[in-house]
Structure formats: C-alpha cells, structure tokens
Amino acid sequence: MKPGNFILVQGSGPISDGIAFFERSGFTHAALVSGESTILEATPNGIEENPISYERYAVFEFIDATDEQLKGMVDFGRSRLGEGYSYRQDAGFAVNGILEEMGFERIPGLLAEKKKIVCSAFVDLCARSQRLVARPDRKPGDVTPPGLSYSSKVRFTENHNLWEL
Incomplete structure (x- = not known):
C-alpha cells in the first residue's frame, strides 16, 4: 500500500447498510492513502487526514499511474482538507439507486x-486531478465506493x- 492508492471499506451502520443495499456490495466507504498508515477521507466532519483505523478494507491501485500522478493525487486531496461533507449528495446517490432499480437512468450530480x-466522489476527484479516471462512464464525482x-x-x-470481495 502506498500513497495514491485508495481503500474501500466494509462498514456497518444505517448509512453503510443503505449503500450496501443499493450497490449490492459490502464496500461502503472510500479513502485515499496518503502515507504509510494514513488516509485522506471525507467524513461527516469534512475532509480529514486520519490514521487508518478500519478493521475491514481492500486496497486498490490505478494500473498505469506514475509516481508523479500518485503524489499529485495526495497533494490535491490535502488541498481540500477542511471542506464539508455532503449529506445531500448521499441522498442523491440513494435516489439514483432507486431510479436504477426501477429501470431508469441515473441523474449525474x-x-x-x-x-x-x-x-x-472525493477519491474520484483526486484521481481525475491527475487525469486518472476509474469510471469514464460517469461524470466527475458521480461514483459510489x-x-x-x-x-x-x-x-x-x-x-x-x-467479509467478501
């Protein structure tokens, strides 16, 4: 695990349960690895840099990322420290999940x-700041864990x- 990788967390609780239900996945939180044992993450307190304290997570890397791009992702993430958390965007993802379940197209953003x-969305925007795009089929920031x-x-x-992958 190195700075610029990202983790996906298998959480528990009401919000995590909702994400797991709509996404049909146990991954309910995402964070950018910023150091040997630290992450940058959007939490209810806003964007913070914290020690990794999660029990269950998977580490992912961008296949073709250069060391310069990985460093750039972390630098971009740190430039956003203190920005707020969007409960409204969480609600938007839930509505989009319902729309998709009903056979309708999602509404980006x-x-x-x-x-x-x-x-x-934070992890996605950090990657896109370095021209790394995990989901080219989605608008910037319109991606779930x-x-x-x-x-x-x-x-x-x-x-x-x-628990599962």
Whole structure:
C-alpha cells in the first residue's frame, strides 16, 4: 500500500447498510492513502487526514499511474482538507439507486453541493486531478465506493479482514 492508492471499506451502520443495499456490495466507504498508515477521507466532519483505523478494507491501485500522478493525487486531496461533507449528495446517490432499480437512468450530480463532497466522489476527484479516471462512464464525482472498483483502470492489491470481495 502506498500513497495514491485508495481503500474501500466494509462498514456497518444505517448509512453503510443503505449503500450496501443499493450497490449490492459490502464496500461502503472510500479513502485515499496518503502515507504509510494514513488516509485522506471525507467524513461527516469534512475532509480529514486520519490514521487508518478500519478493521475491514481492500486496497486498490490505478494500473498505469506514475509516481508523479500518485503524489499529485495526495497533494490535491490535502488541498481540500477542511471542506464539508455532503449529506445531500448521499441522498442523491440513494435516489439514483432507486431510479436504477426501477429501470431508469441515473441523474449525474443529483443533489451535489459546492465545497461539500462524499467519500467516493472525493477519491474520484483526486484521481481525475491527475487525469486518472476509474469510471469514464460517469461524470466527475458521480461514483459510489464500490463503483470505484468496477473498472479495468484499477486493480485490487490487498485484503484486510474483508467479509467478501
């Protein structure tokens, strides 16, 4: 695991349960690896740099990323420290999940807010700042935690006590 990789977390609780239900995946949180044992993440307190304290997570890397791009992702992420968390964007992802379940197309950027973001959108924007795109089929920031892994541009590298992959 190195700076510029990202982790997907298998969480628990009501919000995690909702994400897992709509996405049909246990991955419910995303964070950017910023150091040997630290991550940059969007939490209810905003964008923070924290020690890795999760019990269950997987590590992913961008396949063709250069060391310069990986460093650039971390630098970009740190430049966003302190920005707010978007509960509205979480709600937008839930509505999009319902729309997709009903056979309708998702609405990109539904309920997104300026200067506020959710965890997976944060990781996506850090990557896109360096021209790395996990989901070219989605608009910038319009990706859920498991959606980051649904790409031929990334690969799984490490398993830390996962329930499932």
